[in-house]
Amino acid sequence: MFIIPQMFPIESPPQISNLTTDIIRLSDYFINNPDSQTPWNEHYCQNAYRNYFLPLNYLRVVNVIRRGQSVDFFTGFQSTIDWGAGPGTASFAIVDNLKNQIKKQILIEKSSTALRQFSDLHEKLIHPETTTELTLKNLNVQADRTLLIFSYSLTEMKSLPPNWDQYEGLMILEPATSQDGRKLLALRESLIKHGYTIWAPCTHQNACPLYTESKYDWCHDRYHVTAPPWFKQLEENLPMRNNTVTTSYLLARKTKPKNDFTNTARLTGDSLNEKGKTRQLMCRGPAREFLTWMHKDMDAQTLNRGELIEIPEKVVLKSNEVRTQQIVKLKHFN
Secondary structure: OEEOOOOOOOOOHHHHHHHHHHHHHHHHHHHHOOOOOOOOOOHHHHHHHHHHHHHHHHHHHHHHHHHHHOOOOOOOOOEEEEEOOOOOHHHHHHHHHHOOOOOEEEEEOOOHHHHHHOHHHHHHOOOEEEEOOOOOOOOOOOHHHEEEEEEOOHHHOOOOOOOHHHOOEEEEEEOOOHHHHHHHHHHHHHHHHOOOEEEEOOOOOOOOHHHHOOOOOOOOEEEEEEOOHHHHHHHOOOOOOOOEEEEEEEEEEOOOOOOOOOOEEEEOOOOEEEOOEEEEEEEOOOOOEEEEEEOOOOOOOOOOOOOEEEOOOOEEEEOOEEEEOOOOOEOOOO
16 A cells, blocks of 8 residues: 655645646646646646646656566666656655665756756755756766666657667656557567566566557556545545556666566456456466456455466466466565
């Protein structure tokens, strides 16, 4: 269970009333203009982002970081480059979770307004550098110790920027929509062709079954959140709820993992209760498979989407189902 950080407490109902209007307006803007840049110069955008979208996106990045930590993804990184950083959401999450190893953070953001409006928050970053120049050239970092981050920025771009593949690691987050999620699956193939290994969410480097065996499926993670009172009060006036938060992501490195992913899988779907059985989509190779509990054999487990699991020793393979009569354990390498 993840907790929304109480970074921006709301003090009074009038503020909430004004804020909800701005949130809905910015949400509508994102829906109607999915490929457009964030309107940072607009006051409604600044208000909605600081008090609503920043905490939620922070949570999304924290979840991806924790997924990466479970497979030792972040070992060895000393600097980060946050491309299309906006206020620096991903960089804040990096500091809070990897501060003992990161020595330098670079934020690249085209909008000087975004950097200026959130400059008060940049004080918590580690030796931060900010720039509005959209280039990866002449950055004073050691490429083989650097993590390049794209947090909700590729959705506004047609392709990765030049020189992206000089860096050791990539952390990419995209909205958990079919359109953005499938674009990320296509990008996954490109990363592999450029010599990168996908560390998470994938447990393999084969073709993605959600991409090759379906025209509509996409890979995304879901996790539960516990909101503080001010956030619950805010959501009472909004058409959307955030009891669970979703995101699509890729963690890739030029270095291959030392972990053995044999007999492991990632849960890529929510539990589906059907007549006589419970199924949950999982990924461990190029085949589209369901982890399945037959009700006559055992009670179904409640496992969260996005978890890494160990495949039980004794299973029965039937069609696209991996049927088990054993308790399924979560897998952690660190």
